Amino acid sequence: MTDPYLCDKSVCPARGSWISFRLVDEFGDGKPYAGLSYELTDAEGQKYDGTLDSDGYAKVINNYKGPVTLTLAKPYAGGDAWYDTLADRKDYRIPLTEFQVAAEKTLHRPIGSTAKTAAYRASSEQAEFYNVEVRQFVKHKRHLPAPAKLSKPVPYGWTKLACDFAAGRVPDYGTALLPDKHYVLEVRALRAFRPLISLAPDFSAVNLYNLSLLATLSYGDFGQVPENPNAPKDVDNPKAQEPGGEVKFPAVGTIGHVLQTCLACYQEPMRYADAKTVNYPIVEDVPYSKRLEIIPYDPQHYKSADEQETPSQVHFFNDKRGYSLDSKKTDTQAYATHDDRMILIAVRGTAEKWDALRDGDAEQVPVKDGVGKAHKGFHEAYEVLQPFVVKYLARFRTNNQRVVVCGHSLGGAIALLLAEWIRNKFDDQAILYTFGSPRAGDADFVEGAKPLVHHRIVNNNDPVPSVPAAWMDTKQAVWVTGVAATVTGGVAPIVGGIIFGAGLNRFGGKPYRHHGIQRYFTPLRLPGNQISSVLWTPGCEGYEESAMTQLCYANIKNNDTPERSNFGVQVMNGADHTMLGGYIPACWATLRRWQDTQTSGGKIITPREALNLRTQLRFYRSELEKWQSAQQVEFPGGTIEGRPQDRATALQRRSTMSELQTRQKEISLAVSHNQKELENIETTLKNIDLLEQTTVELSDVYGDRAELPELKTQIQRWADHKENQAIVRVAQVPQGAIANTA
Template sequence: MTMEQWKQPFFNEKMPACALRDGMLSFCLVDESGEGKAYGGLKYEVFDSAGQPYKGHLNGDGFARVDGHCRGPVVLVFDAEFETKGTFYSTLQAREKYPLPITELQVRAEQTQFSDPTGKRTGLSHSRQNGDQFYQVEVSDFVRHIAHLPPVAPSPHRPQRHALKMMADLSFGPPQPTLFGVVLFPNNHTVLEVRPLRALRPMLSTQDDFCALNLYQLALFASLSYCSFGQVPPEKPQDEVRFPLDPSVGNLFAEQLAGHQEAWRVDPEQTQRFYPLYEEVPYSRRFEILPFDPALYPQNRPELGDQQEHPARSHFFDDEKDGTDTQAFITHHDEVILIAVRGTASAADGLRDANAHQVHFAEGVGKAHDGFYQAYRAVRKFVLRYLDQFHTGQRIVMCGHSLGGAIALLLAEGLRRIPDANYNILLYTYGAPRAADSAFTAGASTLVHHRIVNHNDPVPSVPAPWMNTTAKLWIPGAVTLFSAPTAGGLLFAAGLVRIGGNPYQHHGEQQHFMPIMLPDGTHSSVLWKPGCESIEEAGRNRALQVQGDMPDREGLIRQLVQYKQHFMTASYIPAAWATLRRWQQAVDSNGPLVTQREFDLLDHALATMRKQLQDKRRELTRHRPANDRTYAYHEPLNAEIDRLNSSRERLQTLRWRRLEARDIYGSHAHSVTLQPCLKRWFRHRENQTRTQIASIPPATQSELGRAQPLDIDSIQ
């Protein structure tokens, strides 16, 4: 049928809209179960072909009938503002920055559920049979402002957009500058199935205590911090923004999770699927990416030029242009503000020098690595601006890998020290180097920091403690020690001794992945708290032995950061996943955290380390200068031998330790959303491994070759 044939029954050449008021139609809003009660009493407006409005309320079954409108199609809208004060929604409507235009329809849709737990449209609703027309619609179809709403889900039963455009072209319909709504045709009963407004939200524990849930989830977010934000256009947007790039920060939060899609990719070269544990929440309680709507928010207007705000500028920090090459992202919901710091990933400038100079940590006490401190200062203003706008008492959960972990530590302590801010911070870092001296570590003792170290990751051993506050040098003998280590030796002898100033020192409670081999020949690991430095120094030694001699510091650092045990997708994430599965199985079976065989393997490794320390002490004693009774190596070596003895005692407790749900899931241990979340997670075959103890998924060859580099000095 042509446009002229369609118009003939209703219009003539003298009249753009038919004045005859004998039209009739009815419609019903239903959820995916086919019930209309969720929308009962909802206020609607219908605009006929002459622009005349008809207002009313749906009955208790979500049904309405309109009689006497001008002959022809009508436009249906549900744009009434949500008006209940003192609710979570009213706080979003009233917030100072980016108040949200939340409608009553949105609130109702957030209270409905999907028929298919995956969130996919079924197309099989029995309500289709109850009407002349059937549409699967979105909240965004009926409201004026849609920038804060999710992207439209594909469906074969979408209302035809050309019908709305046709009415606009004919110059009738509602008087608004931009036509919106759904076109209904006369003498028909139309069933409108509204897609639930539900989103997926990665679960994060807000408790201080370490838990396997956060270990795994934050490993994924630390890796995601290496991705771009993915906004199109990236700068100076005019009327809308999109996030098509997968993986990217914007795509994950604004597209996939907002659209109830279970995303798993956090690295462009990733092939293994590592799904976060997602809880389904009302859409407004998701991790938010701010809307972009120049008509609604003056700060979004393109004419502001360099001062224009848009999502990439609010959520994503990239300091490549200013020299520190620091990158971070931030987002939030009503309980958590999430910050992930990447640090530097570019080796374009190379290592500028061999300096590990320390500078005063102005926001607290002690001294910090100069380059790390500069990066922290660069990102601090960005984070504070976001917190000033959206922090309402949430727990601030931070994470970072490699150098990003060092920067995240300084940022966490800097935020914690702000007077009267009352920021409650929880920090997880992965393979982070030492960021500051012992005075800083003591001053930050109340900061909750869980420091994750892979057994063979050499990066946590740098900067070495002896790299002092003033000298650009290698201490005498250090080059020889590092470039030609004795077989099986530990690189700690110089590392435990300082030359001047306070030594570099790690902060936080160490959680260590100790590798083991299972009876079937696959690899796994045991996560525990050894409480000693030797293991980290051994990781550096092992990396050098594998990679070859490198006497100059620039080559050393380059080797260390490209060692495969430092990678996220090839090392830390698989080990975190295996730990989560191991702990889940231990709780399910009410068994110990380690078997007797595993204990014997770990105990043998620690006994070997202890012997190496003792051998090194005897060697140093033989070469002690005459008349030197205070040879500096003895005291730190003796202290480390004592710490290794304590570590073996800690290991003993693992044989008897029984885990509880709180050890795994933290503050979510007794949440009503936990079981649905686990059911969703276990639907994926990758999470269904049920060996005696979960093995670590082997990395693919492409992932083994992908470095997450730490350029320890190029940011100075």
């Protein structure tokens, strides 16, 4: 006779069925799920509560015949500080379950592992075997990753069958199983990737590389689809989403795609913003709840009197201009995210043609909530960003989290003002990494911000770090007294000289100064015509000012300031200034160089490279000395009275005494400045001596993440990507023991 649960529903229900099941991890071990509470609901709505035994097993007998629905939705009871924070925070409390936390503590089975599998265990127990994941057994699932493609999922038709037989007597969530069977259910590990970031104040190569990618990500859109899930449904569009539906992040390179579609789903992102090249971050394998979070969009769970916020409204700031003359908007863009260790804020740099106008608005204004004065254009962007950051920190920061800020170009300048304010108001150990950042504040601001940990990265011929220059903060035309040197160095122009805008009147206050520890990428030629770069701290001004000089001379007309529009175009198109074409490749090569040096026990630069650096610097010094000697021809002894009349130039003969006095004063100041630079060169030569003897420790490469027990596995995963083994890339690194990077 056919069993009643497969017959017409009018047949009287009968008891006498049974079901048993075991929850195991991806290695077939049931211990991670020991003690979990479960609930079974049979076809008549009868509930059976219990807990899994010490090996993840349970059995229910004498239930009504028909499909049963299994749920594991008991709320997390507490005990772990971070999980308690997520479950209890004021905004966007996460509906954690004991089951979720248990799954987060398991690991994914490595591809190619020879250990026994859950399927093997199911076979030994004569059980039905299926792959499952947490979202199938809990009521709230919007905070969980998107459904995975399971190799052997529980048939969906069983859940439909359970609903049909139960007629509303079973939960609207859970997974249905057929009775009179034993099951082994392999639970997919709930893990995520997050970029390896050191929170130690010291510089590390892994931060250099990973933060260069995260700073580049700030140029992308947030990528939320739909942008407004709260909008009324378009009745004319049959595919329109109902209000309150799920949001997704399908566009590659967007912020949401990298953080939520990739990292949160245990995938390594490859592209950032509009990048065409592939760059993998170095990531660590962490519990899902310790990823860089994007808050869930779940209007049913997060009731709000106002319109429900979307992830983009929480994590993304975009003061976008509608048109170029929209003076009410600053075109500032940034994103914020967090995990259990840190709050990360990344600020976008110059991306639109009118951003160059902001870059050039160099009038000085008092720093809001700080000391000294700042570049007006950068300061306005910092001001509009403040409320977004205040709200984000109030919602998500705990006392144990560090704040890490990064930015490129214009974004680096804004990030500096922002990070210093954060250091004063929120986190006195905030960390800042900037790439190609211009000067943002005056001498008073820089002095007040000395305690801020700031690692400032400058790439070879990037012109932006040398602005604002004197000509960007003066009422009068700039007269450039001379070019100190033009150095080719055998690779590319390295030092194009120094602009001596001496004697100019500022109307904004004290001169602009750079903040932080500068680290400079100097290109070096390797054997076989390959070009690499070495990251170091030169200690002399010429390396930083050279590119600015070259651009200025190309743009100066009629003895006046460089044309800012033309300057902006050159900056945005200059390969050394871009992240994708300049900074990221140099950061990658430096990370590989330091990995190689650490594993081989060698020095950070080779003797040949040290000779190359010294040659460049000595040529630069000789050109400075020639320039200084030439000034004695016009004003011997440094005075107008010492100027021989028979040697007067056409310019001198046309000049009034007042004009000659001004010119003599400017040359005198320039000579004094030049003399200081000559002294700094001696210090820089000593720095090369030290660099030639420098070895690298594991902590220099990975910072405080050097202590991770699984560090070698995480690094090997990154190194195994074919893009990190490409000949054109590996050739940028001096050959040593580069086969092993961990």
